[in-house]
Structures are given as structure tokens and as C-alpha cells.
Amino acid sequence: EAAARRQAEARAQQEAAARRKAEARAQQEAAARRKAEEELARLRAELDRQRGSEAAVE
Known part of the structure; x- marks a missing residue:
């Protein structure tokens, strides 16, 4: 009984460690997604500025 x-x-500790690892991975993925979304917004704004400049020249 003590061995069981x-x-x-031990199994509960392993599961808790796996859960913490999964949560950390999810947080990293969320941070990477936010960074990518910010970069996309920056690039879209830059493209809009360039298009505005081209329209002003024409």
C-alpha cells in the first residue's frame, strides 16, 4: 500500500510538471503570436504610408 x-x-508530481511545462509553452506561444501580430500591424501601417505617398505623387 505504501509503495502504491x-x-x-510520483505520478501526480510528473503530471503537475507536465502541466506546468504545457502552460509555459502556451504562454510562450501567446507571446510569439502577440509579437507577430504587432509586426504585422507595423508592416500594414508602413504599407499604407507608402501607398499614401505614392498617391500624393500621382
Whole structure:
């Protein structure tokens, strides 16, 4: 019974560690997605500025 309890505790610790690792990965992915969205917005704004400049020249 004690051995089974130790095994269950070890399994619970492994599951908790895996959950923390998955949560950290999700946070990293969310941060990367935010960074990509910010870069996309910056590039779109730059493109709009360039198009505005070209329209002014014509």
C-alpha cells in the first residue's frame, strides 16, 4: 500500500510538471503570436504610408 501511494504521488508530481511545462509553452506561444501580430500591424501601417505617398505623387 505504501509503495502504491508513493507511485501515485510520483505520478501526480510528473503530471503537475507536465502541466506546468504545457502552460509555459502556451504562454510562450501567446507571446510569439502577440509579437507577430504587432509586426504585422507595423508592416500594414508602413504599407499604407507608402501607398499614401505614392498617391500624393500621382
